[in-house]
Structure formats: structure tokens, C-alpha cells
Amino acid sequence: MSGPIVEAVQKHPAPEGLIYTYGTAGFRTKADVLDSVLTRVGLVAALRSRSLKGKWIGVMITASHNPPEDNGVKLVEPLGNMLQEEWEVISTDMANKVSAEHVSKFYHDIAAQYRIDLETPARVVVARDTRASGARLLGCVMDGLKAAGAEVKDYGFLTTPQLHYMVRCLNTEDTKDAYGTPTENGYYEKFSHAFKVALKGKKPSGSLTVDCANGVGGPKLTELIKHLPPKEEALEIFVINDNVIKPESLNVECGADYVKTNQRAPPSSKAGAGDRCCSLDGDADRVVYYFKDMNNVFRLLDGDRIATLVASFLGDQIRQAGLADSIKIGVVQTAYANGAATQYVEQHLKLKVDCTPTGVKHLHHAAEKLDVGVYFEANGHGTVIFSDDTLETIAKYEPKSPGQKEALDVVHACIDLINQSVGDALSDMLLVEVVLAHKNWGPQEWLSTYTDLPNRLLKVIVNDRKIFKTTDAERRLVSPEGLQAQIDKEVQKVRQGRSFARASGTEDAVRVYAEAATKAEAEDLARKVAELVK
Ligand code: NG1
Ligand code: ZN
Known part of the structure; x- marks a missing residue:
């Protein structure tokens, strides 16, 4: 078998023995083993677009809050939603086909199974965050897209939500649901205008210090600020950790995940007591607020x-x-x-x-x-x-x-x-x-609106996390048998206790969460439940 698909796939061979899964955040792992996945994702994106009669589908290359050496990819549906579950399975299957012939066969099998006309146009929007591996991985996606004959719009660097915005705008253009102009400028204009109107002449107090995780949010926020009303009229924003020239600094000692996990401000922050601060993550789809109170104690607003x-x-x-x-x-x-x-x-x-x-x-x-x-x-x-x-x-x-x-x-x-x-x-x-x-x-x-219950989140490394099966929105374990009853017993021993364990969807570990009336009780409960899980 030969042809453009086989050629593109052969150009980016799959590493031996690795199994990939399209999880809650798409494919995400070390960047140096992702080339083959990205080419295959290009093929899936084209198929998905054709299955929707040529609607624009988004491909975002990012690993969000993960370390700089990681990367990942996720697909975006026409209205900016996350990929449909059925297509997550197709993506996983496609990523794990080893030979180019098998990939090509699977591509045609899916087309046949879903009655996808391969003559229908395929339209795909691509963007990436600022990781060093992004340019190479973009090339891999492009090879897949080209082989599938897709029309491509490459927006270069965007935050993940900006990419979702572009996809939605492109698919609603000239309809009654038009979402906005599908350009970066259109994004800034829409949100800055709405901000000004929503403020109704009120001025936020003080200033806001924004930690951009040394990711794509930095330059994009700087652009957005140019469209906001002048600081005398509205909001004064200080941008910190916006160094995208040094991609190895991404998410290092900064960013939303660092702040939430460590319950502390990034060491680089110079904000004083009472100053409002927030941190974005590496692709700017998460934000947490925080400040130092009058006693210089760190306070998180998550x-x-x-x-x-x-x-x-x-x-x-x-x-x-x-x-x-x-x-x-x-x-x-x-x-x-x-x-x-x-x-x-x-x-x-x-x-x-x-x-x-x-x-x-x-x-x-x-x-x-x-x-x-x-x-x-x-x-x-x-x-x-x-x-x-x-x-x-x-x-x-x-x-x-x-x-x-x-x-x-x-x-x-x-x-x-x-x-x-x-x-x-x-x-x-x-x-x-x-x-x-x-x-x-x-x-x-x-x-002051309410007082958080003290809590603790632990990561427990186990032999096989797949045996941990849950029910009731992941709040109760049904397997391994008997474990939930043991957890319940521990929970009952502390005041206002609550605890649950579930397998992570993004890491090879089980997460244990516990909360209780006091910090000591919460930590103790988390530790006991972690012991039970091990
Ligand atoms: P997992 O690894 O399944 O717990 C984590 C976060 C989620 C979500 C996903 C996707 C926690 C406890 N879990 O999921 O909230 O953001 O990553 O990025 O924070
Ligand atoms: Zn993110």
C-alpha cells in the first residue's frame, strides 16, 4: 500500500512499545515521543471535520501546566467544545496503530463505518503554546493534515481558549449565532469592549498582578491590555512571569498549578500585603487568585x-x-x-x-x-x-x-x-x-464570604490504578471491594470529615482528597486513606 497517508505516517514512525491514550486533556506526555501521535491526530481531525460536512475543527498543541519537556494535543469541536467521546476512542485507536499501512487502513475503515465522504472538504484550525517542541510537533500535524487533503489555518501561538474562540467564530460566521471575528484582534476587541461595558463606570480598587507562568498567556495578556481602557479609568495590571524567550522556565516556580498545589505565591512575586494577584497556567485556561493578608499570610481564592x-x-x-x-x-x-x-x-x-x-x-x-x-x-x-x-x-x-x-x-x-x-x-x-x-x-x-475547610490532596503511587473504580461522581469506590467501607470508617473518626480516592486521568497515580474541621484532622485522614489505598 502507498499514497500520501502512508508516506506521512512513515515519516514519523511510532516509538516501540508505547501505548497512548486520549485522556481528559487529550494526548499528553514527553514531547519527544509524540511525533507519530501528532501526525495521526492530523488525520483524525480531517476525518472529524468531514464527518461534520466540513465544519472547522481545532487542534491545540499544548501540555498546559506540565513541565517544559512535555507536550500534548487536543481536538476541539465546532462550537469550541471538547472532543466527543466516540472520537476520543477513535483518536486513541489511531494513535496506537503501529504500521503506516494499518493507519491508512484504519483511516478508510472509519470513513466507511461513519459514512464519511472523503471528497467532502476538511477544515482544520491549528495553534500551539510556547513550548520548544511546538514547532516540530506542528510540522508533524501538518504532514497528517496535508496527507488527508485538509484546508488548514495556522494561527501560530494562541492560548488554548483563544483557539476554541477561533473555532467557534469560524463555524458561526454569517449566522445568527455569530460569536465574533475569527482573528486575534477580534478576540481582544470583543472581550475588552465587554469588560468596559460591564464595569459601568466602576473602577476596580488597587491593581492586579498577573503571573503568566512564563507561557503563552504573557504576550497575549500584554496584547489584551492594549485594548483595555487606560489604567486611570479602569484597571492597573502588572504582568509578571511572561518570559517566553526561555521556554525552559514555563510553569517553573510559577503559574496556577504551582500556586494551588504549593499554597504559596510564586517566589518572583513582589506584591505587598492586600495586593490582588492571580496566576494563569501554561496555556491560560486556568486562573486562581490570591493575596497576602495583613499578617502576611498567603490566602488562596481558587x-x-x-x-x-x-x-x-x-x-x-x-x-x-x-x-x-x-x-x-x-x-x-x-x-x-x-x-x-x-x-x-x-x-x-x-x-x-x-x-x-x-x-x-x-x-x-x-x-x-x-x-x-x-x-x-x-x-x-x-x-x-x-x-x-x-x-x-x-x-x-x-x-x-x-x-x-x-x-x-x-x-x-x-x-x-x-x-x-x-x-x-x-x-x-x-x-x-x-x-x-x-x-x-x-x-x-x-x-470573608465563607471559611474553607482545611484539606489535603495526596498522590499515591499504586501498582495498577485501573482497579480503582468509582461511582457517585467519583465520591465512592466500588472496587477494590471493601475499601470504601474502610475509608468510611476513618472519615467517621474526624469532625466534618470527607474523603475519597480515585484514579487520576492524567497521571499514573491515585489521588486521595480529605477535608475535616481542623488541619491536623484533615492531614491525618488523608494519610490514613492513602495507607488504605496503597
Ligand atoms: P486528574 O489527573 O484526573 O485528577 C487533573 C485535575 C483535573 C483536571 C485535569 C485535566 C485535580 C485534582 N485534577 O485531573 O481537575 O484539570 O487534570 O487537566 O486537580
Ligand atoms: Zn491549561
Whole structure:
């Protein structure tokens, strides 16, 4: 067998003995074993586009918060959503075909099975983060795309959410759902304009220091700032850790994952007590806030905090607009959400909370079932989505007083300000700033809304993590048999105890989470459960 597909695949042979999996974050591993995967992903992207009659499909080359020597790739559906599960399986199968002939055969088999007309145009958008391996891996994807005869738009460097934005814009251009102009400038214009309108003349207090993880978020934030209102009128932003010239510094002692995991600010941060700070991750789809309190103690405002802040604000605005009876807000969390956050949403904000398995695609799907779905993982990954019916209700609604109109304007602006295709650190950050400005809050007031339960997250290396099977949104183990009962017994020994264990989807380990009334109890509980899991 020969032909362009066989040739492209032969150019990037698969390393022997490796098995690849399209997991919660796509394919992700050491960059030097990814060439063959990227070429095959190019083929799958072309097939997926053809299966949707030539809609644009996105390919993002990134390994997010992973170390600089890693890389990865994920595919994006036409409206900016994560890849459909069926196609995750196809991607995994394709990545693990060893010979070029098998790849080519599989490509044609999938086309036959899904009745994909290989004459239909295939359209694919590509972008990458700033990793050193990105250029080489882009070449590998391009070889796959070319072999499959796809039309390609290469946007160069983009944040992951910018790529999702481009995909959605390209597929909705000239329709009633047009999302925006599919250019970088279009992105900055859309979000900066919405920010200005949503602020309604209010000025966020103080300044904001943004740690960009030495990743692609740095140059993109610098660009975005040029489009924002001048600092005298709105927000003063200090950009730190934006060195993309030295790719080996990516995510090193900085970034959202470093801050969340170590519960400390990046050592390079010069921010003083009370100064508002936030950290993006390596591809700018996650953000966490933090500050040093008056006693110089580090305080984290994570994804749970962003969710509660935003849900409470949108709830207020919708109520003030007179829409409370027709639009219901809900919050979607995972089991990693702090118990105090869940309680705050249910009992104080009186909103519904759904719990889903880990991974934004699960949260996104649950949020899609709500009128307004606010979803965030504790690590800062999330967004807000508005259902079509809700958007229509808001569009048709006629305010009955100046107060109602004012609130309605803010809701409109927030809809534009929130990147509804995917969690977007830059858009989420601007949204948080709008809410804080409206509430006239600093980080201390935000922190005071509730007190987090002390908690501990441990990573346990086990022989075979596949034996750990869960139910109830990963909160209970069904296998190995008897283990859950032992965990329950430990949980009962501490006050306000909660603990669960699950296999990680991105690392070869089991994660153990525990929370309790005191730090000592939480740590003790985590340690005991980790012992049981080993
Ligand atoms: P795993 O490795 O499955 O726990 C981690 C994060 C998720 C999500 C994914 C994708 C935790 C506890 N888990 O998943 O929230 O972000 O990576 O990047 O933070
Ligand atoms: Zn990321």
C-alpha cells in the first residue's frame, strides 16, 4: 500500500512499545515521543471535520501546566467544545496503530463505518503554546493534515481558549449565532469592549498582578491590555512571569498549578500585603487568585471562590433585572470542591449544586442542562454558560424601570465577557475584576464570604490504578471491594470529615482528597486513606 497517508505516517514512525491514550486533556506526555501521535491526530481531525460536512475543527498543541519537556494535543469541536467521546476512542485507536499501512487502513475503515465522504472538504484550525517542541510537533500535524487533503489555518501561538474562540467564530460566521471575528484582534476587541461595558463606570480598587507562568498567556495578556481602557479609568495590571524567550522556565516556580498545589505565591512575586494577584497556567485556561493578608499570610481564592463570587453576582443582577422567576442559576462542581463552598452555594446563595466526575467536559455537559450554569474546578478551570432559551429570554426582555435596565445591561455585557466556548483565564480574570468592582470588594472581603475547610490532596503511587473504580461522581469506590467501607470508617473518626480516592486521568497515580474541621484532622485522614489505598 502507498499514497500520501502512508508516506506521512512513515515519516514519523511510532516509538516501540508505547501505548497512548486520549485522556481528559487529550494526548499528553514527553514531547519527544509524540511525533507519530501528532501526525495521526492530523488525520483524525480531517476525518472529524468531514464527518461534520466540513465544519472547522481545532487542534491545540499544548501540555498546559506540565513541565517544559512535555507536550500534548487536543481536538476541539465546532462550537469550541471538547472532543466527543466516540472520537476520543477513535483518536486513541489511531494513535496506537503501529504500521503506516494499518493507519491508512484504519483511516478508510472509519470513513466507511461513519459514512464519511472523503471528497467532502476538511477544515482544520491549528495553534500551539510556547513550548520548544511546538514547532516540530506542528510540522508533524501538518504532514497528517496535508496527507488527508485538509484546508488548514495556522494561527501560530494562541492560548488554548483563544483557539476554541477561533473555532467557534469560524463555524458561526454569517449566522445568527455569530460569536465574533475569527482573528486575534477580534478576540481582544470583543472581550475588552465587554469588560468596559460591564464595569459601568466602576473602577476596580488597587491593581492586579498577573503571573503568566512564563507561557503563552504573557504576550497575549500584554496584547489584551492594549485594548483595555487606560489604567486611570479602569484597571492597573502588572504582568509578571511572561518570559517566553526561555521556554525552559514555563510553569517553573510559577503559574496556577504551582500556586494551588504549593499554597504559596510564586517566589518572583513582589506584591505587598492586600495586593490582588492571580496566576494563569501554561496555556491560560486556568486562573486562581490570591493575596497576602495583613499578617502576611498567603490566602488562596481558587476556582470554588470564583464560582461562588460569579454565581452570587449573576444571581443579584438577574434578580435586579426582574428575571429571577424565568432564569435559574446553578453551580456545577467536582468532588474536589471544598465542602464549605458547596454549603455556601446551597445554604447562603440558595442555588442548586451538581457534582460531576473530574474533567471539564463533564462539568460543561452538566452546566449545559441549566439556564445559567456556573462551573469551575477547584484548580481554576471553568466558565459560565447560558442556554439558548435563556439567551432568548434575556434578548426579548423589556425592563420595567431604570434599575432593571441597568442590571440587564450588565447581564448582557457579562454574556459577552464570558468565553462560553471553554474556560478562559483571561476572560475569567476580567469577569472577577468586574464583580469585585461592582461589589466594591478587595480580596479580603471576597475571602470573608465563607471559611474553607482545611484539606489535603495526596498522590499515591499504586501498582495498577485501573482497579480503582468509582461511582457517585467519583465520591465512592466500588472496587477494590471493601475499601470504601474502610475509608468510611476513618472519615467517621474526624469532625466534618470527607474523603475519597480515585484514579487520576492524567497521571499514573491515585489521588486521595480529605477535608475535616481542623488541619491536623484533615492531614491525618488523608494519610490514613492513602495507607488504605496503597
Ligand atoms: P486528574 O489527573 O484526573 O485528577 C487533573 C485535575 C483535573 C483536571 C485535569 C485535566 C485535580 C485534582 N485534577 O485531573 O481537575 O484539570 O487534570 O487537566 O486537580
Ligand atoms: Zn491549561
